[in-house]
Amino acid sequence: MDLPGPIHDFLLVFLGSGLILGGLGVVLLTNPIYSAFSLGLVFVCISLFYIPSNSHFVAAAQLLIYVGAINVLIIFAVMFMNGSEYYNDFNLWTVGDGVTSVVGTSIFASLITTILDTSWYGIIWTTRSNQIIEQDLISNSQQIGIHLSTDFFFHLN
Numbered sequence: 830m831d832l833p834g835p836i837h838d839f840l841l842v843f844l845g846s847g848l849i850l851g852g853l854g855v856v857l858l859t860n861p862i863y864s865a866f867s868l869g870l871v872f873v874c875i876s877l878f879y880i881p882s883n884s885h886f887v888a889a890a891q892l893l894i895y896v897g898a899i900n901v902l903i904i905f906a907v908m909f910m911n912g913s914e915y916y917n918d919f920n921l922w923t924v925g926d927g928v929t930s931v932v933g934t935s936i937f938a939s940l941i942t943t944i945l946d947t948s949w950y951g952i953i954w955t956t957r958s959n960q961i962i963e964q965d966l967i968s969n970s971q972q973i974g975i976h977l978s979t980d981f982f983f984h985l986n
Contacts, residue, residue: 847874
């Protein structure tokens with residue numbers, strides 16, 4: 830889909846914020862039904878990420894399989910369970926919550942540090958007659974990543 834730059838950026842920010850809010854809803858909401866609906870929001874946002882890259886079939890498959898089948902199955906399974914057991918023990922903060930918060934925050938901080946310290950411009954892509962010339966490749970994993978993102982995901986014609 831050929832969108833102008835500001836609209837494409839707005840779409841990516843909107844879908845990214847939907848992913849983050851849905852992921853936080855899955856983890857932080859205590860009611861499992863609300864958590865399952867948040868998981869549905871995450872699945873919808875992931876499938877909508879494929880539309881700007883002209884992968885409409887993958888987006889439709891994601892919607893049908895993950896939202897239409899798996900998320901509905903999760904919601905039905907949660908609704909058939911006894912819901913009263915989730916509200917008997919209502920503690921706002923436990924030791925497990927603190928440990929989980931510390932571990933999650935440390936993983937998030939290390940991920941942000943890794944992203945900021947990585948040289949993302951070490952790979953130069955130039956297109957010549959439908960070929961991609963790869964320069965300054967350090968490892969085989971970067972070559973695999975380039976081939977997966979160009980040959981199998983993005984259709985560079």
